[in-house]
Structures are given as C-alpha cells and as structure tokens.
Amino acid sequence: MRPQDILTPQPAGLYCKPGDFYIDPVRPVARALITHGHSDHARAGHGRVLATQETLDMMQLRHGEGFAAATQSVRYGETLTLGGVTVSFHPAGHVLGSAQIAVTCGATRIVASGDYKDAADPTCAPFEVVPCDVFITEATFGLPVFRHGDAAGEIARLLASVALFPERAHLVGAYSLGKAQRIIALLRAAGFDAPIYLHGAMDSITRYYQSRGIALGELRPATGARKQDLAGTITLAPPAATSDVWTRRFPDPVTAFASGWMRVRARGRQKGIELPLVISDHADWDGLTATIAATGAGEIWVTHGQEDALVHWCGTRGLSARPLALVGYGDEDAEDALPTTASAEGGS
Amino acid sequence: MQSFAHLIDRLAYEPGRTNKLRLITHYLAETPDPDRGYALAALTGALSFKHAKPALIRDLVAARADPVLFALSYDYVGDLSETVALMWPADRRGRNAPPPPTLTEVVDTLATLPKRELPAQLSRWLDDLDETGRWALLKLITGGLRIGISARLAKTAAAQLGGHDPQEVELIWPALAPPYTELFAWLEGRGDKPVSRDPAPFRPVMLAHAIEDADFDKLAATDFAAEWKWDGIRVQAVTGRGDLGVPVTRLYSRTGEDITAAFPDLAPALGHVGAIDGELLVVRERRVQSFNVLQQRLNRKTVTPKLIKEFPIHLRAYDLLAEDGEDLRDLAFMERRARLERFIARLGSARVDLSPLVAFTSWPELAAARADPQSAGAGADSEAIEGVMLKRRAAAYVPGRPRGEWWKWKRDPHIVDAVLMYAQRGHGKRSSYYSDYTFGVWIATESGDQLVPVGKAYFGFTDEELLQIDRFVRANTVARFGPVREVVHEEEQGLVFEVAFEGLQRSTRHRSGVAMRFPRINRLRWDKPPRDADRLETLERMLKAQPAGKPDADAADHDRRQDIGNGPTELL
Ligand SMILES: [Zn+2]
Numbered sequence: 001m002r003p004q005d006i007l008t009p010q011p012a013g014l015y016c017k018p019g020d021f022y023i024d025p026v027r028p029v030a031r032a033l034i035t036h037g038h039s040d041h042a043r044a045g046h047g048r049v050l051a052t053q054e055t056l057d058m059m060q061l062r063h064g065e066g067f068a069a070a071t072q073s074v075r076y077g078e079t080l081t082l083g084g085v086t087v088s089f090h091p092a093g094h095v096l097g098s099a100q101i102a103v104t105c106g107a108t109r110i111v112a113s114g115d116y117k118d119a120a121d122p123t124c125a126p127f128e129v130v131p132c133d134v135f136i137t138e139a140t141f142g143l144p145v146f147r148h149g150d151a152a153g154e155i156a157r158l159l160a161s162v163a164l165f166p167e168r169a170h171l172v173g174a175y176s177l178g179k180a181q182r183i184i185a186l187l188r189a190a191g192f193d194a195p196i197y198l199h200g201a202m203d204s205i206t207r208y209y210q211s212r213g214i215a216l217g218e219l220r221p222a223t224g225a226r227k228q229d230l231a232g233t234i235t236l237a238p239p240a241a242t243s244d245v246w247t248r249r250f251p252d253p254v255t256a257f258a259s260g261w262m263r264v265r266a267r268g269r270q271k272g273i274e275l276p277l278v279i280s281d282h283a284d285w286d287g288l289t290a291t292i293a294a295t296g297a298g299e300i301w302v303t304h305g306q307e308d309a310l311v312h313w314c315g316t317r318g319l320s321a322r323p324l325a326l327v328g329y330g331d332e333d334a335e336d337a338l339p340t341t342a343s344a345e346g347g348s
Numbered sequence: 349m350q351s352f353a354h355l356i357d358r359l360a361y362e363p364g365r366t367n368k369l370r371l372i373t374h375y376l377a378e379t380p381d382p383d384r385g386y387a388l389a390a391l392t393g394a395l396s397f398k399h400a401k402p403a404l405i406r407d408l409v410a411a412r413a414d415p416v417l418f419a420l421s422y423d424y425v426g427d428l429s430e431t432v433a434l435m436w437p438a439d440r441r442g443r444n445a446p447p448p449p450t451l452t453e454v455v456d457t458l459a460t461l462p463k464r465e466l467p468a469q470l471s472r473w474l475d476d477l478d479e480t481g482r483w484a485l486l487k488l489i490t491g492g493l494r495i496g497i498s499a500r501l502a503k504t505a506a507a508q509l510g511g512h513d514p515q516e517v518e519l520i521w522p523a524l525a526p527p528y529t530e531l532f533a534w535l536e537g538r539g540d541k542p543v544s545r546d547p548a549p550f551r552p553v554m555l556a557h558a559i560e561d562a563d564f565d566k567l568a569a570t571d572f573a574a575e576w577k578w579d580g581i582r583v584q585a586v587t588g589r590g591d592l593g594v595p596v597t598r599l600y601s602r603t604g605e606d607i608t609a610a611f612p613d614l615a616p617a618l619g620h621v622g623a624i625d626g627e628l629l630v631v632r633e634r635r636v637q638s639f640n641v642l643q644q645r646l647n648r649k650t651v652t653p654k655l656i657k658e659f660p661i662h663l664r665a666y667d668l669l670a671e672d673g674e675d676l677r678d679l680a681f682m683e684r685r686a687r688l689e690r691f692i693a694r695l696g697s698a699r700v701d702l703s704p705l706v707a708f709t710s711w712p713e714l715a716a717a718r719a720d721p722q723s724a725g726a727g728a729d730s731e732a733i734e735g736v737m738l739k740r741r742a743a744a745y746v747p748g749r750p751r752g753e754w755w756k757w758k759r760d761p762h763i764v765d766a767v768l769m770y771a772q773r774g775h776g777k778r779s780s781y782y783s784d785y786t787f788g789v790w791i792a793t794e795s796g797d798q799l800v801p802v803g804k805a806y807f808g809f810t811d812e813e814l815l816q817i818d819r820f821v822r823a824n825t826v827a828r829f830g831p832v833r834e835v836v837h838e839e840e841q842g843l844v845f846e847v848a849f850e851g852l853q854r855s856t857r858h859r860s861g862v863a864m865r866f867p868r869i870n871r872l873r874w875d876k877p878p879r880d881a882d883r884l885e886t887l888e889r890m891l892k893a894q895p896a897g898k899p900d901a902d903a904a905d906h907d908r909r910q911d912i913g914n915g916p917t918e919l920l
Contacts, residue, residue: 165367251794252795266425268361269826
C-alpha cells in the first residue's frame, strides 16, 4: 500500500483509512488518536479518543468530564491493532504525555510526530527517534535562523536580571501547558529556591504536573500578594496577561517572554518585551534536520509552520518531501504573540 | 565581545532611562579594562574604523549557506546582519574551540588588519561567537549599531560608577580617548581626575517650561524679564585660548554636538574668550528670516561660498555663561545680562547682536506684546518670533529644566513638539515613501519617561522634507512590522516634529487618552533632541483649557479614525 493510502490529509485532519481513525482531528470525529494536550491538537467532541493517560487527563482538565464519548489510554511503546494497522505511541519530548504516533501497515511505517523537540526537558520523557519510512514533521521553527540554544543559559539571563533589578518584579510570559512548568523546573535546577508566583490561569495544570511527580518547589498565587512583596520575585503568566491591566499589581515589572519566536528581534519589540527568553518546546532548525536524518525516512511530509525551507532542505539531501497543508494547527506561543487590540486597550 | 553583545542586546529592549543606566553601569563595573573602555567608546560613538559593506556580509554567508535558505530567512527576518548572525553555520572543525574574541581584540585587529584579510577574520569570529555576539559584531562593523543610547547617557552611566556628576565627565571628555583607563581609574578612586585641555568646552544648556494660564497667578511679573522667542536654532558659541594662546572657537548645538564646521562665516566674529548662549538665525538686509529660510541653509551637506552669501548666518545672543575663564553661571540672570551686553558691544560684529528685552510691567501688558510683536518693538523681525521667553531675574544658569525659572509662552497654543515613533508607507504616488507618521509625547512611568503615541499625520511637510524624513526613517529603523517601520525614538536619538492641530478630544482608543483633531507636521525640528519634546501633561492641560462640549460624538469618532487609521498604534 502506498503511504498516502495509509494516511491521507482531509479537512478534519490526518485520516487513516485502513484503521478508520484520525490523528489530532480539528473537527469532531468518531475515532481520534491525540498526540498531546495542546488545544489545537486535543479538541473536545470526538466519539472515542486514544491517547496517553497524561494527555487524556489534560483534555479533561481543559474541557471537563465528557469531553469524549469514550477514552482509552495507551503507554509509550505499547502496540495496538486498529483495523488493518498497528499503532504505537512514543515520547515526543514536547510536553508531559506528548507522543509521536507510529502507524504500521504491512511493511510500511509512518510516524506522525505531532509537536516535538529533541532538547532536554525535566518535565517530560525525552524524545525518541522512531525509525520509519515516512516521517511527518512539524515545521514551526523551520528556518535556519531558529536555533534555540541552551535553555539553561536563558534561565541564567533571567536570574541575572532579577539580581540586577531587585526592586522590580519579573513577569515571564509562558504558555500555560508545558512551557510554564518547564521554566519553573529549570529555575529550580539553576538553584532558584524562592517561591515562584503564578497567574491564576496556570494553577490547575501546574498542580496536575506536580501530581505526576514533577518537583516544582514552592508556588504561590500572584493574586492577593501585596505589591511591595512582589519586588525581586518571578511570576509566570500566560503571554497575553503580561501586557494587560493585570500587570499593574507588580512593581515596575520587567516583562519577559519565553518562546522560540524571541530569537527574532522584531517579534519581541513588537510585543514590548523587555527580556526575550529563547526557550521553546518545539525543535529548532538543527533539531528538525537532525531528527529527519535520524529516522532514516526516505519520504518527509511537512505539516504546520515554515514548510518551504524544510521541504527545500530535504530536497538537497535527496529526500522526497512535500507540504501536507493541514489547517487548524499553530504554535501555541505564536497565537499569544499576536498583538491584540484588546490587550492594548486593557492598558488604557 | 560576548558580554558587550549581551549588554547592547538588553539595552535595545529596555525602554526606561534609569534601567538603561543601571545596565550600563553594572556592565562597566563588572568588565575589566580595556574592554569596558572600548564598550564606552562604542556607546558614545567614539569608536571608529572603516566600516564593512553589506555586500561583504552577503558574500560571507553565500560561501557558507544554501542560497534558497538564506533568501527565505532574510525575507522572514528583514535585517541582513540579524539574519546572518542567526543562521551562520559555525565551522569549528580543526580548531580547538578557541574562546570568542574580546571587544578589545576586535577593535585592535580591525585597526591594523589589511582589507583583504577582513573576510577570513570575520568568518573566524562569527564561528566563535554566539547568535547575540555575531549580531553585535556585524552591527558594529557595518556601522549599524543603533540601540537608542546617547553619548550623554553612556557618560552618565560611567559617572555613576564613581557617584560623580555627569557634567564632570562631560567637561573632561574632550581630553580622553578610548579605552579611557585614566577615566575609570579616577571614577573608581584609584587615580587623579584627568585634566581637560579643551579650551572651548560645551556647557549643558538651561531649558524652559511651557507656561500655562494657571501659572501666571503664582508668578509676579516684576520678578521676570522677557525676551522674544526666536524661531531659529539654539546654539552655544564658545571661544577659548588654545595651547599657544591661539583662540579656538566652537559652535555647539543644544545637545553639545560640535557644528562649527557648518558655519565658517560665524566663527571669525567670535574673537573674545567666552561662552554665549543664543539663537542661530539667517539675517538678510538686517531682517531676520523665517525658520524655513534658515532650514535651507542647515540642510546642505557642503557649505559653499554661494550658500554663505545667500543665507548669511547670524547669532542673536541672550546669555553669557563664561567670560575670560570666569564661570558666570552662578550669577543672577540680570547680572549675566549686563555682562553679556558689554561683551557683545566689545565684539562689535554685525554678525552677533543682543536679543532685546521686551519691556513690560504686568502680565496683560506682556500678553499684548506677545500677540503683536511688531508694535511691541520687534518691527520687521516679528515673523521670526514664535512667542516670548520669561526668565526669572534672580535665576542662576542651571543645566536642564529647573522648575519655575524659565518659561516659554508660545503664540499658537495648538502646537506641540512630538517625536516620530512609527512610519508607514503612503498611498498612490507616495507609495514608495514613508509618509504616514505616528508621533508621541512623553509620559512618566515607574521606569522613567516613555513616549506614548498621540496622533498620526501625513501632511504639512514639503516634498523635499518628505524625502528627508523618508531617508531618516530608512536609516533609523529599529523594527519592521509589514508596511510599518518603528523608528528610533529615545531621549537622545530620534526626530522631533512640531505638530500643529485644531483641537483635542478625549479618546479611549489611545493609550495617551487624547486624540488630536487634524494634526499636521508644521515643521521638522532636526535640532531638537527628543527628550525636549512635549509631555502628555501639556496636552492634558490644553484639553482642560478648551471650551467644553465642542465636538459632537460622530465627528470625534470620525477624527479618531482619520488620525489613527489601522496604523502602528495598535502594535503597542
Ligand atoms: Zn503543542
């Protein structure tokens, strides 16, 4: 069977005909396999959902009980047979519970990697290379200008700034699911043991991470803290909150934003960021190209992001590559990074 | 190089002046000589070497990277140096991971390196630096390092290292050269104060507040002297005696920039040792010409005999800061004035004269003079008068804008000085020019003063001025968002517009809370540093002073749309 007959892009998402299921569908379907808990991949309203336990838990946290008619959890490495194919889930290193989904039909194996990163992350299982014939890769940071570097170095810059401006609060915009917890864990690893403050929107997901055994130290709600007590502290908040009236409770806040987009200066300036931190939960250019090579796949399908450059690169390596043109997926940070009239108004 | 790169990277994002100072001072305290000295030189614009051309950078990256990937990346990032810094494929093979170059190494090497060796040297440095280091290096060697730091700010940061007044550093600065080890030794209490040998130093100027109606109640007319407010360029003309007793004359802009070379016709008229504060004007047949005429002289790159003849330059003096080595700045204004009158008389030059005092005994009397300068003694010069200046008779000459000493009382109440913040391409035949401008005024924030946009204008300037602004925008872009460019707008760097408008309204759409009706660019103030532009408080007072209930809601909404459009204010 040709690979495109095993997995086919359709308006609802990537469809597996021989197995009769979709991967990360953007519309309600009868049977869905979900790579990870981010909202553009894990939507409510499907019939049956197969995912890792963490991803199922996150979907329930976000959408409530009954987000799907039935659910089934799967462990990393476990093999299941669905119709004419076998599927298995493998760590994607993106966020807690994130998985690449390998679909094997006869002698052909296709790996849909969802979102992934090959960089170290203390809050989730490390990315595993899954040898395959066709590798489906994201391309969020699919340009050679995106090199994320060492996240610990960025954390050191944040801590140096806290030391230099002890009378100011440091407000770090970070996506609520995954990025925020990773930043906290990195701060702890760097020896920062003071309480870390959280925006209310991050509370439940962060407590969920702690319930899964991820040590994050003492966390406090930013709401209710006295302004003068927030001097010299670090607070994590959803990126949109760092530019609205919510920030007025902080003494002269230094606005940081942790995202791979912060590599490009205009992105940070556009948002009025004072301390851009290049920390991403997606693979950078070197990560994308190294992973593609490591899978041994001869055929590469590129989903959302900067497809052109990655498809071109594959061509120069003798790999057959094409963009999949799936719609409905984005980068969680990029959505937050869009300047909104609403948040600009909030400050007036 | 790395720590310097990280400093300027951080400075480029930091809007607050006090925070910038802290960052620079911290860097200077932590960094050893001579690296910090070269950094100070870079920040004050004192570092000079032959700049590399963008073509060289393109060649370097072409030798390393796939052209398609480069084109896609450049298209995305929009800035050549930044693109190359980010995508540079470092090659460390066969090299034992050498440490990245220090700033001193870069400066020293560039000073002596033969041109043909530059590409290979640059490639090696790019291999050894990180993304931020590469960005800083490329910006430095292409002369594109624009981070909104003025020389003044950098010197202030250095002064803070030893708790000194920045003015002290300013005065000895001309005697210093990179890497300033002598300066740092003094600042850190390890050495003597370097001696300034500049015979004609600049002295920071005293500035006026805009007066409001309510202020008059608190001020006694008899405490003040009044002069015309001339519509020219504020300058300081300083003459000192050089090493061999030869007089040295320098002409400074209000920010201390040496502009002597542009006015060879004026310097010979300033033969006596002293420092005059005054206004540069063009005078033809004993009549002061309008600012537009003066600007035609200012805008020329080269000063030809023809230009000098057509636009004879003139200094109208209103203060004397020093005479024969004596500092007069602590004297009362009227005492300085008496010294000035004698000084000007001794010069005896047709090119230099006194700015006359306007006689008055009460505020209503002065108001009448301001409304009609021609009948109040200004005669034919009245066209070049934009109001009156009030100076407290007993006031010392204090740098900056001390409260309550000097006031400016402009003729047209609906004019403010605002700073260009964003520029957008125009439409139709202007589509190739940046012709729509968003400008702002200062507001106080917790981290110091910041500019807040108050309006958008796209007319009021001549075609030639449009070309000049367009050139300025392109050369001073700090970020691009689609058709919009963010233009440098810092305390010491940027372009000031004199903006005229018909009225003001409250607006919830603007962060400033006010919107202008029909704003237009009245004039370009190339001579004025942005920090001297107006503050939001001035607009708020104008708003309160307006007769209430003027515009109806529909008209107000229409104006807002017209003023702001879909433009850059939404990006803030
Ligand atoms: Zn994701």
